[in-house]
Amino acid sequence: MWKLSGLLLAAPVLWPQSPKYQIGRAPLDTDLKERDISVLAGGRGLPPGSGTAAAGKDVYSRRCQKCHGNSGQGGEEGPALVGGKGSLATPKPVKTVGSYWPHATTLFDYTRRAMPFNRPGTLSNDEVYSSSAYVLFLNGIIGENDVMDAKTLPAVKMPNRDGFIKDARPDTSARGATKRAPVPHPAKSGP
């Protein structure tokens, strides 16, 4: 019986989010903070902390190497993080952080959000900065002792930063549509 009264006592605190269905509760600030981990390309959202490749070598060997190989070449359990430079315009493009990713900040966001693959969310911010630094170092993009933090990481120039074109959509504005020549519908354009 005490269990039931415990629930009843707790009820006013966990007010339902949906008055209609009486389920859920309004998110607390701490809930939102835990989930608000997006880092944008320009670096917005990067947390305090820092790391170097020199420090990241140890993090990498303990937390990443098993799947991504001792020098980031990839393995049975994880893709390559290094290499592929100059391969993008060939028939066999090798897309890695080094050859393909336009922003170094994505490496922080992705690693913090999703890596290690088997235990995401278990790295400290310093460990994310330093393992990111190590991956950038393995790609020859930064030096071993370059400090990566909320200021320096967005300033790293990735080799493929200018390799993307802006998506022109939406291209369906009414004005544009009237100007364009009509495109024959395949079903109607036959004999």
Ligand code: HEC
């Ligand atoms: C248990 C295996 C495993 C471990 C440990 C691991 N990863 Fe991964 N990693 C993966 C797999 C699998 C993928 C591909 C995931 C996908 O495509 O959805 C991946 C993808 C990535 C990518 C994206 C690569 C790309 O170009 O798409 C990065 C960056 C990365 N991992 C970094 C790390 C770092 C840094 C660590 C250590 C802190 C780490 N990973 C630890 C398995 C692992």
